[in-house]
Amino acid sequence: MPTTPATTDDRSSVRTLLRLWPYVRPVRMRLLTAAFIAIGASCVGLVIPLVLKWLVDGPVAEHDPEGVWLGALYLLLLGVAEALLFGLRRWLVARPLAHVEAEMRAGLYRHLQRLPVAFHDRWASGQLLSRGTTDLMLLRMFLAFPLTFLLVNGVTILVGVVIMLLQNWTLGLVMLAPAVPLIALSAVFEKRYAHAARLAQDQVGDLTTVVEEGVLGIRIIKGFGRHRSQARAFRELSGRLRGTELRKARLLATIWAVIMALPEVAIGATLVVGAVQVADGSLSAGTLVAFLSTALALRWPVESIGFLLAMSQEAATATERYFEVMDAEPETETVPALPSAGSSGTGLRFENVRFRYPDAPAGSPPLLDRIDLHIRPGESMALVGATGSGKTTLTALIPRLHEVTEGRITLDGQDIAELPREDLRAMVAVAFEEPTLFSASVADNVLMGAGATAGTDELNGALSVAQADFVHALPQGAGTQVGEQGLSLSGGQRQRLALARAVVGRPRFLVLDDPLSALDVHTEAAVEAALRQVLAGTTALIVAHRPSTVLLADRVALLSGGRITAVGTHHELLRTNVEYAHLMSGRPTEEEDDDR
Incomplete structure (x- = not known):
């Protein structure tokens, strides 16, 4: 099997991931509940800056110690609520996603048993093994974390931006300035990372094949003294995989650096503009604190875009590899026919x-x-x-x-x-x-x-x-x-x-x-x-x-x-x-x- 598909760059990741829906559908209510709980936890986090605004413009400005302690209690309760909600989300998704992974693995094994011998003649066993282990593990991780948080972080960013614009629209526009370059960069990153992720997962399959053959053929390897050449071949494959993983790391490091740098620059610019407005009296100190706190609360959702996109691409590739096997035509079954009259005993x-052979050259x-x-x-x-x-x-x-x-x-x-x-x-x-x-x-x-x-x-x-x-x-x-x-x-x-x-x-x-x-x-x-x-x-x-x-x-x-x-x-x-x-x-x- 070729290790690099010709269609990787043209496929739609969203369309590919939607093929998981039949497996996810039985547990959709728990996943949706977990997603809503996570959104609630994120929104609780966005309430904290509003409490800070009240605390700075109220009890702190009025020198009210009791009000300060009350505000501190509110902040503590909000923090505990946010932590409990995120913990509840994790508990909700653990069991159903383990079930989804087990069902997909069982379905893959059943399908492999129904595929014709010609299919198994063409496919390396390590490629099939990696699809039933590594790829399904990636899919479970995607369903447990990136799938939920792509939605949660998207809603969090939207709500946070609305809150910032309502507090001060000029500061809000300053914070939104990096959005356009971030979107363009993410599109380029997604395309390049998809190719590298597919290549890496195929190389894992090739490496698994070599390990399996080395274990099963250990008597031949030892008998002919070929352990050094086998180790050399393994190192070569391992080196290629290392190079591909480093390429993935470089891509991820690049987008992460940009994603982290642009919001930091925007926050610095906002601080300068806001400080000027506070100095001339057009903005209260509490509003600036609340605005900056909201911006800082949005740092994690924005910074997570890079690795969430990376995990989503790896999941899309794993889905594509899984369905390459599941889409293979099984042995066609026939409708039982009645024995022909007088046909018994003819041997x-x-x-x-x-x-x-099906894959024989045309005309052979x-x-x-x-x-x-x-x-x-x-x-x-x-x-x-x-x-x-x-x-x-x-x-x-x-x-x-x-x-x-x-x-x-x-x-x-x-x-x-x-x-x-x-x-x-x-x-x-x-x-x-x-x-x-x-x-x-x-x-x-x-x-x-x-x-x-x-x-x-x-x-x-x-x-x-x-x-x-x-x-x-x-x-x-x-x-x-x-x-x-x-x-x-x-x-x-x-x-x-x-x-x-x-x-x-x-x-x-x-x-x-x-x-x-x-x-x-x-x-x-x-x-x-x-x-x-x-x-x-x-x-x-x-x-x-x-x-x-x-x-x-x-x-x-x-x-x-x-x-x-x-x-x-x-x-x-x-x-x-x-x-x-x-x-x-x-x-x-x-x-x-x-x-x-």
């Missing part, structure tokens, strides 16, 4: 199937072209072909991990495109060449391939078929946690557990992608003997590279050049097909000789 059939030849293949009910067929011939891709079409480009695949006469994926995948079990295990117990990993009612008997039966008796010697037996990716086990052990997962549910159709490649000769023979009993009652397609695996099948299909070029028994193809004989003998074909 697995490929009819003129073509497949080209299909990876699979006009595949016609029939596996009869209860029959096991081995699929043989050279490396890169498309065997794994063909097997992935059966559970609809990829969708056929043309043609159709039928199970017992019914087009798999007309079957709901949940029903289809309940009928078809798969064991991939690369066995993937989850950070869970052995039992949980194996029973993923069975129904909810499966128990110990089914588990032990599947472990027996896969010759995975090593499980019983583990510290907690089948309850032992296998660790991330199952890397605490050997390759052969992981492969046997993946095979057990495939057969535990006694599926009607079984797809095995070179399921015995990591086993030693003796274990392979034992697994094959047990697997024959399972294959006797199911329709199976087995990707095979070795004669021992081929002999598990009733017939063999040869995949070459994206097409099925021969079908027959193992011995028939050995006699009649040169390419097949070369593949089974392990000797290179003529094409491979030419490549050398």
Whole structure:
């Protein structure tokens, strides 16, 4: 994935942030209540200068000590009220915003599970991980603070300006002089900061990917002594992220310096003009004190504009990144179709199937072209072909991990495109060449391939078929946690557990992608003997590279050049097909000789 989007500068931050409304709507009343409370707290703060005016022009000017103490009490009560109201606002938003973040994260995870395999092939896992963690944290922070205070500070500034103009309009105009340059500067800052924020968040995703790959591939890194080069690559990415963060800091420092300097200059000018008016008697000292106190009370709302805009831009970028995933089209579901009349018991059939990856260059030849293949009910067929011939891709079409480009695949006469994926995948079990295990117990990993009612008997039966008796010697037996990716086990052990997962549910159709490649000769023979009993009652397609695996099948299909070029028994193809004989003998074909 590219790290810098082409459309960042053209998008509307407000329009992007409005996409959060469906998530915020359930808690909108608490957020609105919190906003009104914060506005009330700010308005209480603006009453303090008016009390000061009364105090200076009244009790202080009249030398009334009791009035001074009364004014001090009023100021104390107003300060306590302001603090309590802000505390109440924070309490109101904490729980609902944590709920919003949790709902968005759960929605992202659910959506990721529904996206096609082609999507996951294109996206780095670190980019997806950063969207579910860092980006959602930024959104929660935005909803908790900047969203509210953009409104609160806007109202506070408006009310404060009205109060100042009512007290003295000439001083008010002096204070308003910096408004125009501040607005223009904020517009420029928003555009530049948006680009830097997007770049930084994408670079965080890239860095997360490197960390994840480094952890999962630690054995390779150590085995080949590549820790220095990996550390160097990490430092380079980290350096780029550092540079982008420094650029953000420079932008924020620039606008903050200007935002702080202009109001200070305006306050200084106001003090001079006001002092002159007090000296000539056209303005009371209390009014000047109240005006300056109001201006000082507005310093925080004005000075906060810079980082509130920065946080809003980061939130808009996080929202954009979140919906880049949420907008991706999930696997389309089909309306369940009634079985065709007389279609039961016809097995697995490929009819003129073509497949080209969705992101393949236009005009490129299909990876699979006009595949016609029939596996009869209860029959096991081995699929043989050279490396890169498309065997794994063909097997992935059966559970609809990829969708056929043309043609159709039928199970017992019914087009798999007309079957709901949940029903289809309940009928078809798969064991991939690369066995993937989850950070869970052995039992949980194996029973993923069975129904909810499966128990110990089914588990032990599947472990027996896969010759995975090593499980019983583990510290907690089948309850032992296998660790991330199952890397605490050997390759052969992981492969046997993946095979057990495939057969535990006694599926009607079984797809095995070179399921015995990591086993030693003796274990392979034992697994094959047990697997024959399972294959006797199911329709199976087995990707095979070795004669021992081929002999598990009733017939063999040869995949070459994206097409099925021969079908027959193992011995028939050995006699009649040169390419097949070369593949089974392990000797290179003529094409491979030419490549050398």
